Amino acid sequence: MNVKRRLIMMGVLALPLAGCAALQGQLEKPQVNVTSFNMAPGTTGMAPKFNIGIQIVNPNSMGLSLRGMSYSVEVEGYRIMSGATPDLPKVPGYGTADFVIEASPDLFGSARLLSDLFSAQRDSFSYTFKARLDAGSIMPFINVEETGRFDFAAGGSR
Numbered sequence: 001m002n003v004k005r006r007l008i009m010m011g012v013l014a015l016p017l018a019g020c021a022a023l024q025g026q027l028e029k030p031q032v033n034v035t036s037f038n039m040a041p042g043t044t045g046m047a048p049k050f051n052i053g054i055q056i057v058n059p060n061s062m063g064l065s066l067r068g069m070s071y072s073v074e075v076e077g078y079r080i081m082s083g084a085t086p087d088l089p090k091v092p093g094y095g096t097a098d099f100v101i102e103a104s105p106d107l108f109g110s111a112r113l114l115s116d117l118f119s120a121q122r123d124s125f126s127y128t129f130k131a132r133l134d135a136g137s138i139m140p141f142i143n144v145e146e147t148g149r150f151d152f153a154a155g156g157s158r
Contacts, residue, residue: 030064030091031057032131032144040102047104050081055098056091056133064091067134071101074128078113079106088133124151 036053052073058064066088073081081103089097126149133142 027062028059029142029144030059030133032129032133032146033057034129034146035098036100047107050103050105051100052103053098053100054131055096056088057096058091058093061093063093063095064135066091067136069101069131069133071103071129071131073103074109074130075113075125076116077126078116079109080113081105124149 033055034052035055036051038051038053040049040051056064056066068084068086069088070084071082072079083101083103085101087099089099091097126147129146131144133144134140135142
């Protein structure tokens with residue numbers, strides 16, 4: 001009888017874990033878009049600060065309560081900015097949320113990029129935006145990476 005009781009208790013405890021695992025498999029990864037990139041007003045000192053507009057698109061029926069986000073921006077493989085923020089809005093189900101993060105440049109990464117740019121003329125530059133969103137227990141971490149190229153010869157970006 002004691003063994004039977006333990007098996008039943010283990011089964012009862014395993015049910016919520018199985019439910020969480022099934023729920024995670026059904027959720028789609030949100031999309032993160034960079035919507036703007038501007039110098040922050042009132043920037044003083046040697047290191048300027050930038051405001052980066054972010055839009056999160058939630059393709060799921062359940063809203064996302066994001067706890068925080070870390071991010072980095074690379075140009076031609078050089079990390080030129082990084083940061084983290086705990087101030088994120090709730091993203092409604094099948095909806096979007098827009099917000100602005102403030103980023104400071106990485107002095108050494110930016111210096112290496114400038115050195116590389118001065119040594120070779122380029123008409124285009126590759127960029128990578130990486131973000132790691134903390135969505136809590138439903139979908140612990142959401143890693144997002146967006147890449148593209150700025151093409152100055154053609155006057156646009158891809």
